[in-house]
Amino acid sequence: MSKNRVQIFDTTLRDGEQVPGCKLNTEQKLVIAKRLDLLGVDVIEAGFPISSPGDFTSVEEISKLVKDATVCGLTRANKKDIEIAAQALKFAKKPRIHTGIGTSESHIKYKFNSTQDKIIERAFEATAYAKKFVEDVEFYAEDAGRTDNEYLARVLEQVIKAGATVLNIPDTTGYCLPDEYGAKIKYLKENVKGIDNVTISCHCHNDLGLATANAIAGIQNGARQIECTINGIGERAGNTALEEVVMIMKQHPYLNLDTGVNTKLLYDTSLLVQRSMGMAVQPNKAVIGENAFAHSSGIHQDGVIKNRETYEIMNPEDVGVTESSIVLTARSGRAALAYRAKNIGYDLTKIELDDLYPQFLKFADFHKEVNNNDIHHLMELNKIKKTSIKL
Structure with a gap:
């Protein structure tokens, strides 16, 4: 794949569906998954298979339906999660397991009551175990935005050794400023052994309204995957908006970056998600809002x-x-x-x-x-x- 090609990882059906009141049934998810495949996204994160029987079924059925995109299932860093995800993805033409663990001091101390070395061990073991089921394994370092860069680099070196193909660097709380997030990606590119053999991914939240800016800063500094949702829906204030990052790259040719997204389907896809989830976007929403061209x-x-x-x-x-x-x-x-x-x-x-x-x-x-x-x-x-x- 070209070094100028940015992969679009859509998590509307996973992170987006976590919005209160936006729960979808399997049939609704299949309609959206089919549209996302037609839209030209590279990866569809279909759900969190172990979270419920309904989510397992949805991931399984989406795996059967999708023709072109990679189908991804989320897990925590434990064997049972990974085994269930592998089962749900067994029909996918291009399956990916997305596993990971929190790496910030806050997560290590308060969420896991653990130590840095033990977290590295768990990250390695989870990645290596996922690799037994699928070739394509993405590792997420939750709360990477607030993780010390030197320690984050140590974690990522180990998961690369364990077989990770994609490294997800989430700004989980939407805390980073664009220059900080961009500098973090740059640091990792320059200091993690083996990182040139994997794809760096940006997963940014919008708590301070900076998700799109942070994702763009990430790709300007070497990331080549953006994790995003239609209409920017997601936990709390939402995720990076797919339509925004895609059109930024399209409208700024000097970035010399492109995607495989058919932009002419963006507005219609936005309407489909709004109707399905019962969550209208504000009229002044960039790119697809009612007033965007008024x-x-x-x-x-x-x-x-x-x-x-x-x-x-x-x-x-x-x-x-x-x-x-x-x-x-x-x-x-x-x-x-x-x-x-x-x-x-x-x-x-x-x-x-x-x-x-x-x-x-x-x-x-x-x-x-x-x-x-x-x-x-x-x-x-x-x-x-x-x-x-x-x-």
Whole structure:
């Protein structure tokens, strides 16, 4: 695989589904898994097989369904978890076991009541055991974002020796700043023996709104896999948003990085996940939000009407949105009113537009948005002749 190719690891069906109220049944998961495969993600984390019989069944059925992507099952660093995951993945064309353990001082001391050396031993044993079942083993160092870099390097050297193919460096609590997270990846690239033979993965949470920025900092410093979810859903404040990192790489060619994602399916996939999980995204959500390509300010509207790129860095069609939206409000100018009127058949003269605009503003002051029916009503009030209407 090209050094400039960034793999997209989608965990919508695992980390994303952990959001309260977003539980999916197996049938719903299969629909989303099929779409993710079509979207072109490299890895689908299908679930945590030992967590429940339902999760085991979902991972097993997804393994049967998926044609192109690697199917991954999560485990803790113990043999029973790994054995159950291997059973659930037995039908997968490309199976991966994702195992790991916490490595930060907080996790070692309070979560495991253990020592650094014992954690390294457990990490090695879990990775080596998973390797007995599948060739592709990903190791996660939970809370790597708050783990001392020197100790983290020691852990990763051992799991590479045990057979790990992917090293997941999670900012589990979303605590890191982008320069800190990027520097951590750079340190590992330069100080872990054998790291050039494996893939470094970024798994960033959004507690401080930095998940996307941290993931991009990670790939700029040598990581080549991003773990993310559709719409950025996930534990607490969520995960890195798939649509955001994919479009950042697409829109910034100087990064010289790309993915295998069909971006034209992003918007439709977002809607599918929103409907399935009953969790709508905020209108101002980057890339796929309702207002991502909507313009209501007169200055912006005039610029977009004249040349879309004046205020849009992305072509809406690239993410599966039909067109930009010119929303009429009290902040809209003459150009926007004329544009919207023309779209529904009114080719206004300058005199007609000058007469209509003050009344439009008075009307708009009392309404959040002026729709097509309102425009028709204004035309009738102004007695604009039907000869100016092109239907």
